[in-house]
Amino acid sequence: MPFLLRRFAHAVFLLVGVSVLAFVFTVLAPGNFFDEMRLNPQIAPETIKALRTHYELERPLPIRYAHWLSSLLHGDMGFSFAYNRPVAPLLLVRARNTLLLTITAMFLAWGIALPLGIWSAEHQGGIPDRMVSSGTAALLVIPDLALALGLLVVAVKSGWFPVGGMISVHFESLSFAGKARDLLLHMALPAAALVLSVLPLLIRHVRAAVAEVLDAPFLLAAEGHGIPRGTVLYRYALPAAANPLISLFGFSIGTLLSGSLLVEVVMSWPGLGPFLLEAILARDLYVVIGGVLLSTLFLVGGNLLADMLLYWADPRIRTEAAS
């Protein structure tokens, strides 16, 4: 499978490249975690110097990068100055929460966008189409930040949803069903904010892609054979329109990750977003690098997944790869 192999090698190149770039930037960056300590008269300059040496901040960049790589292979991803422990376990918990939120939002968003997009493509220029397109336009012009805050207002005022966090205080004492319910209730708002922020993009592309194939002769033939409309749309038109949509799927992961960064901060979902922000404010170098790298990993992984889907869905790519 040279095609997939090539894509995989490319993904690895991207990850290595981003990590190198991140390290180069950290050298250029003014200020670091220990600068704050310098202002504290109770800490001797020698102590800070010793700490800096201990954390290898005095060593040249390539050596630091090599050490970081070996620490990555040991499953540590460097050391957090602020938490005084390896970065990886700290990050992974947050990354899990971010993934939980984004993947849920992704399924929801695509689950809504596909039927709506197809529906409005089928009724081009008609009332459903206009309703959908004005809805997406309205969502597009409301800033994501305002949308998230607005949902928060609804939650706080109505009291229907818990505000902030991921689980209730008494989460551990709940039964399994109770835990699931608690988690879902906490997830409802951030997921809704995320879905609403990517929905216009998805719907518009689904509509355009489906509208393009809808006039194709083979669909007319299918209709002439008396195949029900729903089957024609979902069984015949959708696969034919799938190619650009699969690429969009890879792209939408990036949008969702960016969106979730903001939503997590606004709704205090304990994901990568607030953690990264905290690390930036504390100048916690390796946490920042780790967070950035993980987000790259997700995006690159998502694109790789899209490539695999494309390979599976489009025979042309398979034959191209074989020849």
Added chain:
Amino acid sequence: MKSNRATSIWIVLLLALHVMVVFAGFLGPYDPTEQDRKSPYLPPMRLHLVDAQGHFHARPFVYSLTRREGAFDQYEEDTARPLPLKFFVKGARYRLLGFVPLRWHSFGTESDRIYLLGSDSYGRDQLSRFLYGGQVSLFAGLLGAGITLLLGLCVGALAGFYGGWRDDLLMRLAELFLALPWLYLLFALRAFLPLAVSPLQAFFLIIAVLGTVGWARPARLVRGVVLSAKERDFVRAARGFGATGGYLLRRHILPGASSVLLTQAAILVPQFVLAEMTLSFVGLGVPEPVPSWGNLLSSLQQYSVLVSYWWMYLPAFIMVPFFLGYLGLGSRLQQYGEPYKIGK
């Protein structure tokens, strides 16, 4: 013709909104940093034409608000104290367009302060803060987009025209920048810059960060345009007459990229305004007391503010027309630009 008119309507709308923001000092009644500690969280005052006795007044007026007994943030209209709205009043000093010193404001009152959009926790006028904040946010977006497009244009032209190892190197670099979710990239770049800075430094920092975040996509688009244009007959003919690379690019090839760049600009500016808002909202952007659309909303991070003082949310609504304008213009331009559109 019809679509031309639609385009000019969007452009006029956008121009009007930007002029409003540029003339913030004149349109807003007060200095955005001027505090009135005695009236925190004042709700927006209502404009009246008919007073409590049922008499009609041609000049609109508001009632000054007095604190309700026993409450610290509840106000009610004091019908005994009407504040007639005066136009072209003398007030706080400001500099129009940054250099013309003036004291005239479009409206105001003679005695008490007037708050048409309410006040924040320090009793600062939200309307003035919104207008001044627009200066920061919109110009961060505009300048950031300008830098991004310039960078994208240079990189794209270089990669597309000269090809070879330059093309490979630049496009690999572009892929690296596209491999990061862009908000993460923005935060990461911001993370590597100093945190405690003055508002002006912060403003330029943000513009620099915004300028470096987004160059990859326009660069790719420009590269596509250049690649297809450089094989066109008129370009080959010019080359045959001995035109140099720089001349070819400037005169024959890059003009073809202008529609791509314009469309990208209409997409990038609102995106960058949002980016500035996000940075300022989380405290990585322009710091207090200078207002920006982001830090105007940041007080809403406290749930108590979110629930009790609904007018703090108003700026989020008033900025919608700005985004609408850019979205409308962008989709118009996109329709024009279709012939030049090059796939991803």
